[in-house]
Amino acid sequence: MITLSKPKVLICSGWPYASNVPHLGNLIGCLLSGDALARYYRLKGCDVLHVSGSDTHGTNIEFEAFKRGVSPKELSDRVHQQILEIIKAFEIDMYYTTTESPTHYRFVHDLYKKAEANGYITSLEEEQAYCTHDGKFLADRFIQGTCPHCGSPNAYGNQCDDCGTLLEPSELKNPRCRICGQSTISFRKTRNWYLDLPKLEPQLKAFIAAKGFQDNVGKFTENLLKEGLKPRAVTRDLEWGIPAPFQGAEGKVIYVWAEAALGYVSATMEYFEKQSNPRGWEPFWLDEGKSVKHVYTQGKDNIPFHTIFFPAQLLSSGTRYHLPDQISATEYLNWIGGQKFSKTRGIGVYSDEALKLLPGSYWRFYLLLLRPEQRDIDFSWEDLDKAINGVLANNIANLIHRVTSLAHRSYGGIISPTAIASPVSKAIEGTKAKYQQAFEAGSIAQALRHVADLAVVGNEYVQKERPWEGQKPEVIANAYALAKALAILLSPFVPSFSERVYRVLSLNAPTLDDVGRLEQREIRLGPPERLLEKIDIEEVRAAYDQMKGDKKP
RNA sequence: GGCGGCGUAGCUCAUUUGGUCUAGAGCGUCCGUCUCAUAAGCGGAAGGUAGUGGGUUCGAAUCCCACCGCCGCCA
16 A cells, blocks of 8 residues: 655744734634644645744844843743743644744844845845933934924934824934933944845746735735835844855844744744754755645745745745745734733733633633634724624533533443444534645634534434433434544643543544544543533633733833 | 725624524623622623615625725835
8 A cells, every 4th residue: 555645734824023022812813723723734744844942032022121121032041931931822833943043043134145145135224213321222212302293302313103104213302312311312324234125026027927825915015015015125234144145244133034934944944953854854944845735834924924924034045945835814813892912011912921821721612713814903992702602611611511411411421333324424414624724724713613512413313313312322423423523623722621521521632534433433432521611701801800900000 | 196905783703605583792881680600600681773875686794986094014
Protein backbone atom coordinates (compact mmCIF):
# COMPACT_ATOMS: atom_id res chain seq x y z
CA MET A 1 0.00 0.00 0.00
CA ILE A 2 1.29 3.43 -0.89
CA THR A 3 0.92 6.00 1.84
CA LEU A 4 0.63 9.45 0.43
CA SER A 5 2.22 12.14 2.54
CA LYS A 6 -0.35 14.13 4.41
CA PRO A 7 -1.27 17.52 2.98
CA LYS A 8 0.67 20.25 4.71
CA VAL A 9 -0.89 23.36 6.17
CA LEU A 10 1.06 26.26 7.60
CA ILE A 11 -0.95 28.62 9.77
CA CYS A 12 0.72 32.00 10.27
CA SER A 13 -0.77 34.26 12.89
CA GLY A 14 0.00 37.96 13.06
CA TRP A 15 2.83 38.74 15.45
CA PRO A 16 1.70 40.28 18.75
CA TYR A 17 3.53 43.51 19.45
CA ALA A 18 5.61 43.01 22.56
CA SER A 19 4.97 46.39 24.14
CA ASN A 20 1.98 44.99 25.99
CA VAL A 21 0.04 41.78 26.36
CA PRO A 22 -2.58 41.45 23.63
CA HIS A 23 -6.14 42.57 24.33
CA LEU A 24 -9.14 40.45 23.44
CA GLY A 25 -9.35 41.93 19.96
CA ASN A 26 -5.70 41.16 19.21
CA LEU A 27 -6.12 37.68 20.55
CA ILE A 28 -9.12 36.73 18.45
CA GLY A 29 -7.65 38.34 15.37
CA CYS A 30 -4.34 36.55 15.42
CA LEU A 31 -3.42 33.69 17.73
CA LEU A 32 -6.86 32.36 18.62
CA SER A 33 -8.13 32.31 15.06
CA GLY A 34 -4.92 30.64 14.02
CA ASP A 35 -5.28 28.02 16.71
CA ALA A 36 -8.85 27.17 15.74
CA LEU A 37 -7.77 26.78 12.11
CA ALA A 38 -4.73 24.74 13.04
CA ARG A 39 -6.79 22.41 15.19
CA TYR A 40 -9.35 22.04 12.44
CA TYR A 41 -6.74 21.00 9.91
CA ARG A 42 -5.17 18.60 12.41
CA LEU A 43 -8.60 17.08 13.02
CA LYS A 44 -8.86 16.61 9.30
CA GLY A 45 -5.57 14.75 9.32
CA CYS A 46 -3.28 17.35 7.78
CA ASP A 47 0.33 17.92 8.72
CA VAL A 48 -0.08 21.27 10.44
CA LEU A 49 2.35 23.81 11.79
CA HIS A 50 1.12 27.01 13.42
CA VAL A 51 3.73 29.73 13.90
CA SER A 52 3.94 33.22 15.26
CA GLY A 53 5.96 35.12 17.80
CA SER A 54 6.51 38.36 19.62
CA ASP A 55 7.24 41.36 17.46
CA THR A 56 9.86 42.96 19.66
CA HIS A 57 11.32 45.82 17.61
CA GLY A 58 10.20 49.26 16.55
CA THR A 59 9.92 52.69 18.01
CA ASN A 60 6.76 51.97 19.99
CA ILE A 61 8.60 49.47 22.11
CA GLU A 62 11.58 51.78 22.46
CA PHE A 63 9.32 54.52 23.68
CA GLU A 64 7.26 52.33 25.97
CA ALA A 65 10.48 50.98 27.47
CA PHE A 66 11.79 54.47 27.91
CA LYS A 67 8.61 55.49 29.75
CA ARG A 68 8.99 52.55 32.10
CA GLY A 69 12.70 53.15 32.60
CA VAL A 70 13.83 49.80 31.24
CA SER A 71 15.65 48.76 28.10
CA PRO A 72 13.63 47.66 25.04
CA LYS A 73 15.13 44.21 25.44
CA GLU A 74 14.02 43.98 29.07
CA LEU A 75 10.53 45.14 28.21
CA SER A 76 10.03 42.85 25.23
CA ASP A 77 11.51 39.86 27.05
CA ARG A 78 9.11 40.41 29.90
CA VAL A 79 6.09 40.80 27.64
CA HIS A 80 7.20 37.79 25.61
CA GLN A 81 7.19 35.65 28.74
CA GLN A 82 3.73 36.92 29.63
CA ILE A 83 2.45 36.07 26.17
CA LEU A 84 3.84 32.55 26.47
CA GLU A 85 1.83 32.10 29.63
CA ILE A 86 -1.25 33.52 27.97
CA ILE A 87 -0.88 31.13 25.05
CA LYS A 88 -0.84 28.22 27.47
CA ALA A 89 -3.82 29.46 29.44
CA PHE A 90 -5.85 30.02 26.30
CA GLU A 91 -5.07 26.47 25.15
CA ILE A 92 -3.24 27.64 22.06
CA ASP A 93 -1.06 24.89 20.61
CA MET A 94 1.58 26.43 18.37
CA TYR A 95 5.23 27.25 17.89
CA TYR A 96 5.71 30.71 19.33
CA THR A 97 9.05 32.50 19.11
CA THR A 98 10.30 36.10 18.98
CA THR A 99 11.94 38.41 16.47
CA GLU A 100 14.91 38.44 18.82
CA SER A 101 15.76 34.88 17.89
CA PRO A 102 19.15 34.28 16.25
CA THR A 103 17.54 32.28 13.47
CA HIS A 104 15.38 35.28 12.66
CA TYR A 105 18.36 37.65 12.62
CA ARG A 106 20.22 35.32 10.33
CA PHE A 107 17.31 34.86 7.97
CA VAL A 108 16.59 38.59 7.73
CA HIS A 109 20.24 39.29 6.99
CA ASP A 110 20.42 36.66 4.30
CA LEU A 111 17.22 37.79 2.67
CA TYR A 112 18.14 41.46 2.45
CA LYS A 113 21.64 40.71 1.23
CA LYS A 114 20.09 38.76 -1.59
CA ALA A 115 17.58 41.52 -2.24
CA GLU A 116 20.45 43.98 -2.51
CA ALA A 117 22.39 41.68 -4.82
CA ASN A 118 19.28 41.32 -6.98
CA GLY A 119 19.00 45.07 -7.36
CA TYR A 120 15.80 45.54 -5.36
CA ILE A 121 17.38 47.82 -2.78
CA THR A 122 17.98 51.50 -3.37
CA SER A 123 19.08 54.24 -1.03
CA LEU A 124 18.30 57.90 -0.57
CA GLU A 125 19.55 60.73 1.59
CA GLU A 126 16.93 62.73 3.51
CA GLU A 127 16.68 65.15 6.37
CA GLN A 128 15.50 63.73 9.63
CA ALA A 129 14.86 65.10 13.08
CA TYR A 130 17.79 64.68 15.43
CA CYS A 131 18.07 65.44 19.12
CA THR A 132 21.45 66.93 19.86
CA HIS A 133 20.99 66.36 23.59
CA ASP A 134 20.37 62.59 23.28
CA GLY A 135 22.55 62.26 20.20
CA LYS A 136 20.07 60.27 18.18
CA PHE A 137 17.64 60.49 15.32
CA LEU A 138 14.03 60.67 16.39
CA ALA A 139 11.15 58.73 14.93
CA ASP A 140 8.13 60.90 14.12
CA ARG A 141 6.32 59.87 17.25
CA PHE A 142 9.21 60.90 19.42
CA ILE A 143 8.78 64.53 18.51
CA GLN A 144 6.11 66.65 20.09
CA GLY A 145 5.23 70.24 19.39
CA THR A 146 2.54 72.76 18.62
CA CYS A 147 0.16 71.85 15.83
CA PRO A 148 0.33 74.39 12.99
CA HIS A 149 -3.39 73.89 12.32
CA CYS A 150 -5.20 73.89 15.63
CA GLY A 151 -2.51 75.15 17.97
CA SER A 152 -2.66 72.14 20.26
CA PRO A 153 0.64 71.88 22.14
CA ASN A 154 0.53 68.07 22.10
CA ALA A 155 0.84 67.22 18.41
CA TYR A 156 3.24 64.47 17.42
CA GLY A 157 5.63 64.41 14.49
CA ASN A 158 3.32 62.30 12.40
CA GLN A 159 -0.09 63.65 13.38
CA CYS A 160 -2.03 65.86 15.72
CA ASP A 161 -4.35 63.75 17.85
CA ASP A 162 -6.50 66.74 18.70
CA CYS A 163 -7.46 67.83 15.21
CA GLY A 164 -6.49 64.68 13.32
CA THR A 165 -4.25 66.42 10.81
CA LEU A 166 -1.38 64.39 9.47
CA LEU A 167 1.90 66.21 9.85
CA GLU A 168 5.52 66.13 8.88
CA PRO A 169 7.95 66.54 11.79
CA SER A 170 9.28 69.73 10.21
CA GLU A 171 5.82 71.35 10.36
CA LEU A 172 5.64 71.29 14.17
CA LYS A 173 6.19 74.58 15.95
CA ASN A 174 8.49 74.51 18.96
CA PRO A 175 9.39 70.87 18.44
CA ARG A 176 10.76 69.07 21.44
CA CYS A 177 12.17 65.63 22.06
CA ARG A 178 9.86 63.30 23.94
CA ILE A 179 12.80 61.45 25.41
CA CYS A 180 14.60 64.28 27.15
CA GLY A 181 11.83 66.86 26.87
CA GLN A 182 14.19 69.50 25.53
CA SER A 183 13.93 71.62 22.42
CA THR A 184 17.31 70.45 21.20
CA ILE A 185 16.02 69.32 17.83
CA SER A 186 17.73 69.90 14.54
CA PHE A 187 17.33 68.32 11.14
CA ARG A 188 20.23 66.33 9.78
CA LYS A 189 20.88 64.45 6.62
CA THR A 190 20.84 60.71 6.80
CA ARG A 191 20.79 57.92 4.24
CA ASN A 192 18.18 55.17 4.27
CA TRP A 193 17.70 52.04 2.21
CA TYR A 194 14.50 51.25 0.34
CA LEU A 195 12.80 48.18 -1.02
CA ASP A 196 12.02 48.93 -4.64
CA LEU A 197 8.36 47.95 -4.69
CA PRO A 198 7.63 49.43 -8.14
CA LYS A 199 10.23 47.10 -9.60
CA LEU A 200 8.52 44.14 -7.92
CA GLU A 201 5.06 45.21 -9.04
CA PRO A 202 4.71 42.90 -12.05
CA GLN A 203 5.58 39.86 -9.93
CA LEU A 204 3.25 41.00 -7.17
CA LYS A 205 0.39 41.53 -9.58
CA ALA A 206 0.89 38.09 -11.04
CA PHE A 207 0.88 36.57 -7.57
CA ILE A 208 -2.27 38.42 -6.51
CA ALA A 209 -4.09 37.56 -9.72
CA ALA A 210 -3.15 33.91 -9.32
CA LYS A 211 -4.40 33.66 -5.74
CA GLY A 212 -7.58 35.67 -6.20
CA PHE A 213 -8.03 36.88 -2.65
CA GLN A 214 -11.62 37.19 -1.55
CA ASP A 215 -13.81 39.96 -0.19
CA ASN A 216 -12.25 42.69 1.88
CA VAL A 217 -8.78 41.20 1.47
CA GLY A 218 -9.00 41.42 -2.30
CA LYS A 219 -10.43 44.95 -2.22
CA PHE A 220 -7.81 46.30 0.15
CA THR A 221 -5.08 44.89 -2.01
CA GLU A 222 -6.55 46.04 -5.31
CA ASN A 223 -6.90 49.57 -4.00
CA LEU A 224 -3.32 49.68 -2.91
CA LEU A 225 -2.09 48.44 -6.25
CA LYS A 226 -4.34 50.87 -8.07
CA GLU A 227 -2.77 53.76 -6.21
CA GLY A 228 0.64 52.54 -7.33
CA LEU A 229 3.42 51.27 -5.13
CA LYS A 230 6.25 53.45 -3.95
CA PRO A 231 9.64 52.38 -2.65
CA ARG A 232 9.48 51.86 1.08
CA ALA A 233 12.29 52.53 3.49
CA VAL A 234 13.50 49.37 5.17
CA THR A 235 16.12 50.98 7.39
CA ARG A 236 15.97 53.41 10.28
CA ASP A 237 18.49 55.24 12.42
CA LEU A 238 17.75 53.30 15.55
CA GLU A 239 19.73 51.15 17.89
CA TRP A 240 16.98 48.69 18.76
CA GLY A 241 16.43 46.15 16.02
CA ILE A 242 18.17 43.93 13.53
CA PRO A 243 21.31 45.57 12.11
CA ALA A 244 20.93 46.45 8.44
CA PRO A 245 23.26 44.31 6.32
CA PHE A 246 23.64 46.82 3.46
CA GLN A 247 26.88 48.41 2.29
CA GLY A 248 27.31 51.66 4.21
CA ALA A 249 24.32 51.11 6.49
CA GLU A 250 26.35 50.45 9.60
CA GLY A 251 24.62 51.66 12.76
CA LYS A 252 21.17 51.41 11.23
CA VAL A 253 18.57 48.72 11.72
CA ILE A 254 16.01 47.05 9.51
CA TYR A 255 12.75 48.77 10.27
CA VAL A 256 10.20 46.63 12.03
CA TRP A 257 7.67 46.41 9.17
CA ALA A 258 10.38 45.01 6.93
CA GLU A 259 11.43 42.15 9.17
CA ALA A 260 8.65 41.00 11.50
CA ALA A 261 6.64 39.16 8.83
CA LEU A 262 9.78 37.35 7.72
CA GLY A 263 9.47 35.67 11.07
CA TYR A 264 6.92 33.32 9.54
CA VAL A 265 9.77 31.73 7.63
CA SER A 266 12.41 31.94 10.33
CA ALA A 267 10.01 30.57 12.96
CA THR A 268 9.37 27.56 10.74
CA MET A 269 13.12 27.08 10.33
CA GLU A 270 13.66 27.42 14.05
CA TYR A 271 10.90 24.94 14.85
CA PHE A 272 12.53 22.28 12.70
CA GLU A 273 16.01 23.11 13.99
CA LYS A 274 14.72 22.27 17.44
CA GLN A 275 13.31 19.03 16.07
CA SER A 276 16.83 18.22 14.84
CA ASN A 277 15.44 18.30 11.33
CA PRO A 278 17.10 21.43 9.92
CA ARG A 279 15.67 20.94 6.45
CA GLY A 280 12.16 20.19 7.66
CA TRP A 281 11.06 23.73 6.89
CA GLU A 282 11.67 23.36 3.17
CA PRO A 283 8.51 21.44 2.18
CA PHE A 284 6.55 24.16 3.97
CA TRP A 285 8.19 27.08 2.19
CA LEU A 286 9.96 25.98 -0.95
CA ASP A 287 7.11 24.04 -2.53
CA GLU A 288 5.24 26.45 -4.76
CA GLY A 289 2.48 24.01 -5.57
CA LYS A 290 -0.66 22.83 -3.90
CA SER A 291 0.86 20.30 -1.54
CA VAL A 292 1.14 23.00 1.10
CA LYS A 293 -1.41 25.65 1.99
CA HIS A 294 -0.51 28.88 3.80
CA VAL A 295 -3.23 30.56 5.83
CA TYR A 296 -2.66 33.87 7.59
CA THR A 297 -4.75 35.25 10.42
CA GLN A 298 -4.63 38.86 11.51
CA GLY A 299 -6.59 42.04 11.96
CA LYS A 300 -7.79 43.91 8.90
CA ASP A 301 -5.17 46.62 9.33
CA ASN A 302 -2.48 44.12 8.46
CA ILE A 303 -3.92 42.90 5.18
CA PRO A 304 -1.58 44.87 2.89
CA PHE A 305 1.42 43.62 4.81
CA HIS A 306 0.49 40.08 3.97
CA THR A 307 -0.72 40.49 0.42
CA ILE A 308 1.87 43.00 -0.75
CA PHE A 309 4.78 43.91 1.49
CA PHE A 310 5.60 40.48 2.84
CA PRO A 311 5.34 38.76 -0.57
CA ALA A 312 7.46 41.58 -1.98
CA GLN A 313 10.15 40.88 0.58
CA LEU A 314 10.13 37.19 -0.27
CA LEU A 315 10.18 37.88 -4.01
CA SER A 316 13.08 40.31 -3.71
CA SER A 317 15.27 37.48 -2.43
CA GLY A 318 15.01 35.66 -5.73
CA THR A 319 14.21 32.43 -3.89
CA ARG A 320 10.85 31.08 -4.93
CA TYR A 321 9.12 30.86 -1.59
CA HIS A 322 5.54 29.70 -1.27
CA LEU A 323 3.46 32.88 -1.11
CA PRO A 324 0.26 33.38 0.94
CA ASP A 325 -2.75 31.36 -0.20
CA GLN A 326 -5.41 32.67 2.10
CA ILE A 327 -5.80 35.60 4.45
CA SER A 328 -8.40 35.13 7.15
CA ALA A 329 -8.61 38.68 8.43
CA THR A 330 -10.88 39.86 11.21
CA GLU A 331 -12.50 43.21 11.62
CA TYR A 332 -12.06 44.84 15.01
CA LEU A 333 -13.43 43.79 18.34
CA ASN A 334 -13.91 47.03 20.23
CA TRP A 335 -14.87 47.56 23.82
CA ILE A 336 -18.34 48.45 25.09
CA GLY A 337 -19.84 51.37 23.21
CA GLY A 338 -17.30 51.14 20.39
CA GLN A 339 -14.40 52.39 22.50
CA LYS A 340 -10.92 51.37 21.45
CA PHE A 341 -9.02 49.15 23.84
CA SER A 342 -6.45 51.12 25.76
CA LYS A 343 -4.18 49.86 28.48
CA THR A 344 -3.19 53.29 29.64
CA ARG A 345 -6.73 54.61 29.79
CA GLY A 346 -7.95 51.38 31.37
CA ILE A 347 -10.42 50.56 28.62
CA GLY A 348 -11.25 46.95 27.86
CA VAL A 349 -9.95 43.58 28.93
CA TYR A 350 -6.41 42.49 28.15
CA SER A 351 -5.66 38.80 27.93
CA ASP A 352 -3.91 38.61 31.30
CA GLU A 353 -6.87 40.34 32.92
CA ALA A 354 -9.35 38.13 31.08
CA LEU A 355 -7.79 35.06 32.67
CA LYS A 356 -8.39 36.50 36.12
CA LEU A 357 -12.08 36.72 35.32
CA LEU A 358 -12.75 33.43 33.53
CA PRO A 359 -10.84 30.38 32.29
CA GLY A 360 -9.33 30.59 28.84
CA SER A 361 -11.73 28.12 27.27
CA TYR A 362 -14.71 30.34 28.14
CA TRP A 363 -13.09 33.28 26.39
CA ARG A 364 -12.22 31.07 23.46
CA PHE A 365 -15.82 30.09 22.98
CA TYR A 366 -17.11 33.63 23.25
CA LEU A 367 -14.42 35.13 21.03
CA LEU A 368 -14.64 32.47 18.34
CA LEU A 369 -18.45 32.56 18.27
CA LEU A 370 -18.49 36.34 17.98
CA ARG A 371 -15.36 36.59 15.83
CA PRO A 372 -15.82 39.81 13.85
CA GLU A 373 -15.88 38.48 10.31
CA GLN A 374 -18.22 40.96 8.63
CA ARG A 375 -17.80 44.19 10.53
CA ASP A 376 -16.46 45.63 13.73
CA ILE A 377 -18.29 44.50 16.82
CA ASP A 378 -18.40 45.75 20.38
CA PHE A 379 -17.74 43.59 23.39
CA SER A 380 -20.71 43.19 25.70
CA TRP A 381 -21.29 41.30 28.93
CA GLU A 382 -24.67 40.22 27.59
CA ASP A 383 -23.09 38.51 24.58
CA LEU A 384 -20.56 36.80 26.82
CA ASP A 385 -23.37 35.59 29.04
CA LYS A 386 -25.39 34.30 26.10
CA ALA A 387 -22.46 32.58 24.46
CA ILE A 388 -21.36 30.72 27.58
CA ASN A 389 -24.59 30.07 29.42
CA GLY A 390 -27.05 30.09 26.55
CA VAL A 391 -25.16 28.27 23.85
CA LEU A 392 -22.29 26.31 25.38
CA ALA A 393 -23.85 25.32 28.72
CA ASN A 394 -27.60 25.09 28.15
CA ASN A 395 -27.58 23.85 24.62
CA ILE A 396 -24.41 21.88 24.10
CA ALA A 397 -23.02 20.73 27.44
CA ASN A 398 -26.46 20.00 28.78
CA LEU A 399 -27.39 17.92 25.76
CA ILE A 400 -24.29 15.79 26.14
CA HIS A 401 -24.89 15.39 29.83
CA ARG A 402 -28.49 14.61 29.10
CA VAL A 403 -27.57 11.84 26.73
CA THR A 404 -25.02 10.24 29.04
CA SER A 405 -27.36 10.45 32.01
CA LEU A 406 -30.17 8.84 30.03
CA ALA A 407 -27.87 6.10 28.87
CA HIS A 408 -26.82 5.34 32.42
CA ARG A 409 -30.23 5.63 33.99
CA SER A 410 -32.12 3.27 31.73
CA TYR A 411 -29.59 1.53 29.54
CA GLY A 412 -26.69 0.66 31.79
CA GLY A 413 -24.42 3.19 30.14
CA ILE A 414 -24.21 1.04 27.04
CA ILE A 415 -24.60 2.24 23.49
CA SER A 416 -25.48 -0.53 21.09
CA PRO A 417 -24.15 -0.49 17.52
CA THR A 418 -27.37 0.56 15.81
CA ALA A 419 -27.59 2.22 12.42
CA ILE A 420 -28.08 5.95 12.76
CA ALA A 421 -31.60 7.07 11.86
CA SER A 422 -31.62 9.01 8.63
CA PRO A 423 -32.84 12.39 9.93
CA VAL A 424 -30.11 12.32 12.56
CA SER A 425 -27.39 11.19 10.22
CA LYS A 426 -28.55 13.73 7.67
CA ALA A 427 -28.25 16.50 10.26
CA ILE A 428 -24.79 15.32 11.26
CA GLU A 429 -23.53 14.98 7.69
CA GLY A 430 -25.08 18.32 6.71
CA THR A 431 -23.44 20.07 9.64
CA LYS A 432 -20.11 18.44 8.92
CA ALA A 433 -20.20 19.57 5.30
CA LYS A 434 -21.13 23.16 6.14
CA TYR A 435 -18.56 23.18 8.93
CA GLN A 436 -15.76 22.12 6.63
CA GLN A 437 -16.81 24.56 3.96
CA ALA A 438 -16.77 27.40 6.48
CA PHE A 439 -13.37 26.46 7.88
CA GLU A 440 -11.80 26.05 4.46
CA ALA A 441 -13.05 29.53 3.61
CA GLY A 442 -11.56 30.90 6.83
CA SER A 443 -15.01 31.63 8.33
CA ILE A 444 -14.35 30.34 11.79
CA ALA A 445 -17.32 31.86 13.59
CA GLN A 446 -19.60 30.49 10.93
CA ALA A 447 -18.22 27.00 11.45
CA LEU A 448 -18.91 27.29 15.16
CA ARG A 449 -22.45 28.48 14.53
CA HIS A 450 -23.10 25.38 12.46
CA VAL A 451 -22.01 23.27 15.43
CA ALA A 452 -24.30 25.20 17.75
CA ASP A 453 -27.15 24.60 15.31
CA LEU A 454 -26.54 20.87 15.48
CA ALA A 455 -27.02 20.96 19.25
CA VAL A 456 -30.43 22.51 18.67
CA VAL A 457 -31.32 19.65 16.33
CA GLY A 458 -30.07 17.24 18.98
CA ASN A 459 -32.29 18.65 21.70
CA GLU A 460 -35.30 18.62 19.41
CA TYR A 461 -34.63 15.02 18.54
CA VAL A 462 -34.29 13.83 22.14
CA GLN A 463 -37.37 15.75 23.15
CA LYS A 464 -39.44 14.30 20.35
CA GLU A 465 -38.33 10.70 20.82
CA ARG A 466 -38.65 10.72 24.62
CA PRO A 467 -36.10 7.98 25.34
CA TRP A 468 -36.84 8.22 29.09
CA GLU A 469 -40.11 6.39 28.41
CA GLY A 470 -39.73 2.65 27.91
CA GLN A 471 -36.75 1.06 26.19
CA LYS A 472 -35.47 2.88 23.14
CA PRO A 473 -31.84 1.88 22.71
CA GLU A 474 -31.78 3.06 19.10
CA VAL A 475 -32.75 6.55 20.19
CA ILE A 476 -29.93 6.54 22.69
CA ALA A 477 -27.55 5.39 19.98
CA ASN A 478 -28.65 8.26 17.76
CA ALA A 479 -28.34 10.75 20.59
CA TYR A 480 -24.88 9.40 21.26
CA ALA A 481 -23.94 9.94 17.62
CA LEU A 482 -25.06 13.56 17.97
CA ALA A 483 -23.13 14.07 21.19
CA LYS A 484 -20.05 12.54 19.66
CA ALA A 485 -20.31 14.74 16.57
CA LEU A 486 -20.67 17.81 18.77
CA ALA A 487 -17.64 16.92 20.87
CA ILE A 488 -15.42 16.36 17.87
CA LEU A 489 -16.59 19.36 15.87
CA LEU A 490 -16.15 21.54 18.92
CA SER A 491 -12.56 20.54 19.58
CA PRO A 492 -10.94 23.29 17.46
CA PHE A 493 -12.85 25.84 19.52
CA VAL A 494 -12.78 24.53 23.09
CA PRO A 495 -10.22 21.72 23.16
CA SER A 496 -10.23 21.11 26.91
CA PHE A 497 -14.00 20.89 26.94
CA SER A 498 -13.94 18.37 24.10
CA GLU A 499 -11.33 16.34 25.97
CA ARG A 500 -13.65 16.07 28.95
CA VAL A 501 -16.48 14.98 26.69
CA TYR A 502 -14.26 12.41 24.98
CA ARG A 503 -13.62 10.82 28.36
CA VAL A 504 -17.30 10.58 29.18
CA LEU A 505 -18.19 9.30 25.72
CA SER A 506 -15.28 6.81 25.71
CA LEU A 507 -13.69 8.39 22.66
CA ASN A 508 -9.99 8.11 22.03
CA ALA A 509 -8.43 10.90 19.96
CA PRO A 510 -11.21 10.95 17.36
CA THR A 511 -10.80 12.65 13.98
CA LEU A 512 -13.16 14.37 11.63
CA ASP A 513 -13.81 11.02 9.95
CA ASP A 514 -15.38 9.77 13.17
CA VAL A 515 -18.13 12.35 12.90
CA GLY A 516 -21.20 10.45 11.74
CA ARG A 517 -19.33 7.15 11.53
CA LEU A 518 -21.27 4.05 12.51
CA GLU A 519 -20.22 2.31 15.72
CA GLN A 520 -18.83 -1.13 15.08
CA ARG A 521 -19.23 -2.43 18.58
CA GLU A 522 -20.89 -1.71 21.86
CA ILE A 523 -19.71 1.38 23.71
CA ARG A 524 -19.52 1.60 27.45
CA LEU A 525 -19.85 5.19 28.61
CA GLY A 526 -17.91 6.72 31.44
CA PRO A 527 -19.89 8.03 34.40
CA PRO A 528 -21.99 11.12 33.63
CA GLU A 529 -20.11 14.24 34.47
CA ARG A 530 -21.13 17.82 34.81
CA LEU A 531 -19.15 19.13 31.87
CA LEU A 532 -19.21 22.85 32.26
CA GLU A 533 -19.96 25.27 35.05
CA LYS A 534 -22.05 28.24 34.08
CA ILE A 535 -20.95 31.74 34.83
CA ASP A 536 -22.68 34.42 36.83
CA ILE A 537 -22.22 37.37 34.55
CA GLU A 538 -22.96 39.87 37.31
CA GLU A 539 -20.17 38.40 39.41
CA VAL A 540 -17.78 38.51 36.49
CA ARG A 541 -18.72 42.05 35.83
CA ALA A 542 -18.27 43.02 39.45
CA ALA A 543 -14.84 41.39 39.46
CA TYR A 544 -13.97 43.37 36.36
CA ASP A 545 -15.11 46.63 37.91
CA GLN A 546 -13.08 45.92 40.99
CA MET A 547 -10.02 45.00 38.97
CA LYS A 548 -10.23 48.22 37.02
CA GLY A 549 -11.02 50.21 40.13
CA ASP A 550 -7.91 48.93 41.87
CA LYS A 551 -5.78 50.09 39.01
CA LYS A 552 -6.87 53.65 39.05
CA PRO A 553 -4.54 55.89 40.99
C1' G B 1 -11.92 66.10 0.96
C1' G B 2 -10.78 61.36 -2.35
C1' C B 3 -11.18 55.95 -2.53
C1' G B 4 -13.01 51.34 -0.49
C1' G B 5 -15.96 48.32 2.88
C1' C B 6 -20.17 47.73 5.87
C1' G B 7 -25.54 49.02 7.64
C1' U B 8 -31.23 42.58 7.83
C1' A B 9 -35.96 41.62 14.30
C1' G B 10 -33.59 43.94 21.51
C1' C B 11 -28.64 40.95 20.61
C1' U B 12 -25.64 37.58 17.27
C1' C B 13 -26.24 35.98 12.47
C1' A B 14 -28.82 33.13 7.68
C1' U B 15 -30.93 34.30 3.21
C1' U B 16 -25.47 30.01 -3.16
C1' U B 17 -25.27 33.59 -8.89
C1' G B 18 -32.24 39.04 -8.03
C1' G B 19 -37.85 34.96 -8.25
C1' U B 20 -40.96 28.60 -3.52
C1' C B 21 -45.69 32.55 -1.97
C1' U B 22 -46.83 36.54 4.58
C1' A B 23 -37.35 37.94 4.71
C1' G B 24 -35.35 32.87 8.25
C1' A B 25 -32.69 30.86 12.89
C1' G B 26 -30.52 31.03 17.83
C1' C B 27 -30.48 33.90 22.27
C1' G B 28 -33.65 37.41 24.98
C1' U B 29 -39.13 38.57 26.05
C1' C B 30 -44.33 36.66 26.72
C1' C B 31 -47.63 32.22 26.94
C1' G B 32 -47.94 26.94 27.21
C1' U B 33 -45.63 22.13 28.20
C1' C B 34 -42.42 17.63 29.13
C1' U B 35 -39.30 16.04 33.21
C1' C B 36 -34.05 12.32 30.95
C1' A B 37 -30.73 16.74 31.82
C1' U B 38 -26.69 22.11 34.47
C1' A B 39 -34.13 26.25 37.11
C1' A B 40 -31.70 22.86 31.35
C1' G B 41 -35.40 20.89 27.02
C1' C B 42 -39.64 21.27 23.65
C1' G B 43 -43.99 23.95 21.40
C1' G B 44 -46.32 28.57 20.31
C1' A B 45 -46.62 34.01 20.11
C1' A B 46 -45.05 38.90 19.77
C1' G B 47 -41.06 41.45 17.23
C1' G B 48 -38.07 43.73 10.93
C1' U B 49 -41.52 49.43 5.51
C1' A B 50 -33.78 44.70 5.15
C1' G B 51 -30.04 52.67 7.20
C1' U B 52 -33.07 56.50 4.19
C1' G B 53 -34.92 58.14 -0.62
C1' G B 54 -35.10 57.24 -5.68
C1' G B 55 -34.27 54.07 -10.11
C1' U B 56 -33.65 49.39 -13.35
C1' U B 57 -36.84 44.83 -13.68
C1' C B 58 -42.62 40.97 -14.69
C1' G B 59 -40.02 40.59 -9.77
C1' A B 60 -34.60 43.17 -5.30
C1' A B 61 -32.29 42.58 1.11
C1' U B 62 -29.71 40.86 -3.40
C1' C B 63 -28.20 45.44 -9.48
C1' C B 64 -27.69 51.23 -10.25
C1' C B 65 -27.76 56.51 -8.18
C1' A B 66 -28.08 59.97 -4.07
C1' C B 67 -28.04 60.85 1.04
C1' C B 68 -27.14 59.33 6.34
C1' G B 69 -24.26 56.41 9.93
C1' C B 70 -20.02 53.32 11.25
C1' C B 71 -15.01 51.42 9.85
C1' G B 72 -10.51 51.55 7.15
C1' C B 73 -6.91 53.53 3.56
C1' C B 74 -5.14 57.99 1.36
C1' A B 75 -4.76 63.48 1.10
